[in-house]
Amino acid sequence: MRIILLGPPGAGKGTQAKQLSFELDLAHIATGDLLRFNVSEKTVLGLKAQEYMNKGLLVPDDLVIQMLKERFMQADVKKGFILDGFPRTIQQAIALDDLLKNYNWRIDFVFNLDCSEKVIIQRLSGRLVCKNCGANFHISNMPPKRKGICDLCGGQLYQRTDDNEETIRKRLAVYQQESAPLIDYYTKQGLLRQIQADRSQKEVLEAMVSFVKCKNDCRAL
Template identity: 55%
Template sequence: MARDVVLLGPPGAGKGTHARILSERYRVPHIAAGDLLRSNIKEGTPLGKRAKSFVENGKLVPDQLVIEMIEKRLQDSDVAQGSLLDGFPRTVEQAKALDQMLSEKHRKVRIAVEFNTSEQKLIERLSGRQTCPNCGANYHVRNIPPKREGICDLCGTALTVRTDDRPDTIHERF
């Protein structure tokens, strides 16, 4: 039986952190909508090219683009037994599309978990978040700092701040 789990909540609520833990423990692929968007943009896929300006400007990517990316990812063989969906669905249209995608595979969402926290806490988390562009490791300047400031512990690459984690775009994302 496929195990499809949806993790919902605003940016910085902890969806990705918990999804990584659950993914390792239960050996279920973690599909982060935001990471999927960024990788499509980085790879220059047709969907990534269409989504690029939205992400760079801190805007929500139109439902249809996100749905197409998720649908493509759900066709991969590693998710045949289920997935942890992080940040998808975000809208009613996306939820309906997910139900349709899964029902075509004789699957359904087994559980949905909503993460909530205060806007102030979310802003603190997002504004201090750093990411390794090489290996994808995540850090936070106060909560989970790297051993050497600005350098990834795992691969030694300089850490970056995501475009959508900059103060001017955080409020727009909410």
């Protein structure tokens, strides 16, 4: 089983990908983590990526594709995977399809976490991030036990400067523009499943699992 997770910032994509990979026993491939790993381990690809990052440039698609290629060769990926953070554009989706062809692999599902702007703003503008371990909390939805202190490591919590309403609206507009052709691309292939993601974490997870479990029936819908 190979799954792609799409969704705007604040839809809970990272958390859902982690939960779903656990639930379905699939490898969780987050391209953000993959990039950070390559950079911190100073791999050949990581060093190349670092050069772009030093110049304040985006890491080019072909470098990310090469990182994915190496990741796909690892044993845990044989059972299948959930891809989180890639593709973000239609060009990346086409490059991914080309890569998958080498293995005779195909994508089974593309879940699009569909979240209303109101809920995204509520989630992101109240988000608290731990300076030390990166854990996320929320001012009202998931407050830490002690104000301003991480439950997990005792680190200091802060609000990201780009987690304010105005910036969130801008980030969402950019996301919508980039992802619309991507959603269209996977819809045409019959792979896209809309998941209403204003609901609780558990309900969203259950919705995705039920699609996977009734795979054959749902395909006919």
